Amino acid sequence: MASPARVAAVWAPDWPVVAAAAAADVPLHLPVAVLAANRVVACSEVARADGVRRGLRRREAQALCPELVLLDADPDRDARAFEPVVAAVEELAPGVEIVRPGLCAFRVRGPARYFGSEPAVAERVVDAVADRTGVEVLVGVAEGVFAAALAARSGGIVPPGESPAFLAPFDLAVVDHPDLVSLMRRLGVRSVGEFAALPAPDVLARFGPDGAAAHRLARGLEPRPLVARLPPVDLSARRELDPPAERVDTVAFVARTLAEEFAQRLADYGLACTRLIIEAATANGEELSRTWRHDGVLTVGDIADRVRWQLDGWLTGRSREDRPTAGVTVVRLAPEDVVEHGGAQLGLWGDTGADDERAHRALTRVQGLLGPDAVVTPVLGGGRDPESRVRYVAWRDAREPALPLEPPWPGRLPPPAPATVPPGPPPVSVLGADGEPVGVTGRHVLTALPTQVRLGSGPGRDVLAWAGPWPADERWWSPVQARRRAWLQVVLDGTEPSAYLLALEGGAWQLAGIYD
Known part of the structure; x- marks a missing residue:
């Protein structure tokens, strides 16, 4: 079997941190961490010196480094910021392949012949990227993208034919197959070299195609041949x-x-x-x-x-x-x-996912006819009331909440949430035993016991049970954005849905939700 082609990998360390800090105008001499789903996905060298690591929760990271600057993850931003780096590399080496934002690669044979050697190519790439973008990158050269990317971490050049020996001491976690790595650790296989020593047919039989692909990486081979198969004509x-x-x-x-x-x-x-x-x-x-x-x-x-x-x-x-x-x-x-590619893999019970694919094509077709906002899906986020917690995004757009889902949200309405939230909350009347309107005092106490509720222009209905009020005083420091509300849950008599969520704002009650 022919060995993989010599590849140069260009790696920008901590790229999510670099891109996020540049977008937020945060200097990199400060400890910075990038969060996704309330966990650290990347951190700067200064933050690592204080013990911050990937996978830590927000509070754990802040406990280790109180001065830590926290920024949100954004793959689109990382890709945009990496474009000038790719352009700088491409000036010296045509045919750059973007592996992911922060890492790109190219075949080094042609540039090495032109500039004289592989070290000369690496030096010129580092200088070109620094001069044009101000970004510091490392370049590694080895057989295959996987080995070259690991070599780039130290800015090293692996001699031809020595990629398997170079990979052998690495921890098996570098193959990025968590389930496989976990099982191998339990079996006593911890390094890439130990995993590569296993017989390839046995790995394929036990772990399937994914395991075989990881085994090829461990042996210094690519998961598929790098020589591209010529595609049929007119496929573009x-x-x-x-x-x-x-x-x-x-x-x-x-x-x-x-x-x-x-x-x-x-x-x-x-x-x-x-x-x-x-x-x-x-x-x-x-x-x-x-x-x-x-x-x-x-x-x-x-x-x-x-x-x-x-x-x-x-x-x-x-x-x-x-x-x-x-x-x-x-x-x-x-x-x-x-x-x-023979098609979709059958699921455990014979499901091919064809229904999902047909639904996706149908929704995309509707968008093409009526516009991207014609098909939306709800995304649950943070907030204090049911209406503000839901954000509608166009089909296939990034499903990111408008506000972080994690607490604290003081004044949040206690669960369960109402099943129906009417658009444009209709007005309601809450009356006491004397027929007078019920309000809420500055100490968040009802002015009278609610005995009757009138929904819109309908007849009054007796209150069987009630709970609250729950106050929410939002943005009290801003005269323009300040908002004070109080919620009240009531159970009314009648055969229709009888549990309701009422909200008092500006001296008027509104129907904020209906419980099943």
């Missing part, structure tokens, strides 16, 4: 935009439909894409072409995301010199590397 997909699009969201919407067409064209040949070329051109003739690499099969969502990342980094570049001078008129997708 192209879309012209008229009028030219100057906004990223406009191009991203077109990219979804184009990604569907591209994936279906490949599927008709029994193929799937693992390396993708995305090309874009403007009305003034400016062009941008990038090659995106993926460890697995690129799905429709993956393709659409990469189109958005690439064009977002181009259209909203940091410097005006790097931005195009006109709107995008053409977007083209072309497969650089394809693999045979």
